[in-house]
Every structure is written in C-alpha cells, then in structure tokens.
Amino acid sequence: MHSSELYNLHLEIKELSSLSQELVEPSLVKFDITSVQYHALQLIVLNESIAVKDVSNHLKIKPAAGTALIDRLERKKLIERVHSEDDRRVVFIQSTEKGRETYHSIKKCVAKIFRDFYSVLNEEETERLKQIVGKLTEHVSSRIENKI
Numbered sequence: 001m002h003s004s005e006l007y008n009l010h011l012e013i014k015e016l017s018s019l020s021q022e023l024v025e026p027s028l029v030k031f032d033i034t035s036v037q038y039h040a041l042q043l044i045v046l047n048e049s050i051a052v053k054d055v056s057n058h059l060k061i062k063p064a065a066g067t068a069l070i071d072r073l074e075r076k077k078l079i080e081r082v083h084s085e086d087d088r089r090v091v092f093i094q095s096t097e098k099g100r101e102t103y104h105s106i107k108k109c110v111a112k113i114f115r116d117f118y119s120v121l122n123e124e125e126t127e128r129l130k131q132i133v134g135k136l137t138e139h140v141s142s143r144i145e146n147k148i
Helices: 003-030 035-047 052-059 063-075 097-117 123-147
Strands: 079-083 091-095
Touching (some): 035 052, 052 091
Antiparallel strands (some): 079 091
8 A cells, every 4th residue: 555545544544533522522511521531530430549640641641731630520529639648748539429420421422422433334344443453553552662
C-alpha cells in the first residue's frame, strides 16, 4: 500500500474515532459530565482509591489540570478526597455512591451505543478488528516508549 493510501486510512480511522465521540457526547451531556471527567471517574471507580497524581499520570494531563478536574468532580459530588492515615500530605480520591451510580449509568448508555456502532460487523470481523487495533496500539506504544 502506498504512503498516501496509508495516510488516507489513518484519516479514516481518526474520522471514525471522532464520529464515535459524537455519538457518546450526548449521553455525557445528560449526566453533566465531559469525556475527560468520565474517564477520570471510571479510573477512580475501578480503582476504588487512587492518588491524585495517578489520575493525572493515567490521563496524561499536568498535575494542575488533574487537580482542577478532581475539583470539578468533587463539586458534582461524584468523588471525595480522603487523606492517607500514614501521611496526611498524600490525598486519595474515592468515588461516592452518586459517582458509582453515575459511572454505571453512563457505562450502560455507552455500551448500548457501541453495540449499535459495531452491529454492522459480524463476530469474526469484530474479533479481527480487535486484533488489528490491538496490534497497532502495541506497536505504536512500544515506539513511543523507546523514544522516551
């Protein structure tokens, strides 16, 4: 395949990603949450307790942006800060009951959207796509890690 065809393929993948985000966005708006806030909430719910710096690192955002993100989630009463018993300077983030309920409600909406999104593929095509995307992700990730 020529480099121009590969570039066009890459543009199509980016467009598909953008379109999928457009499908999800209205569900997030219903819950008054942005996609970054949702990803942070997901991380917090799934980890039960996590340090603020780990949220920032995982989302690849600056610590100040992570703190602002946590502040917004806390104002919405989706998470709470808890100081470490061992070191009061260390602050952990935990989801509230409202946060867990919100996360699971959004997850159900998003699952329904993606079931429809991928419904044009049969099971074999879906599995093959999963393998291809996984292979590309692994390759690109290793390239990035080796440059650091």
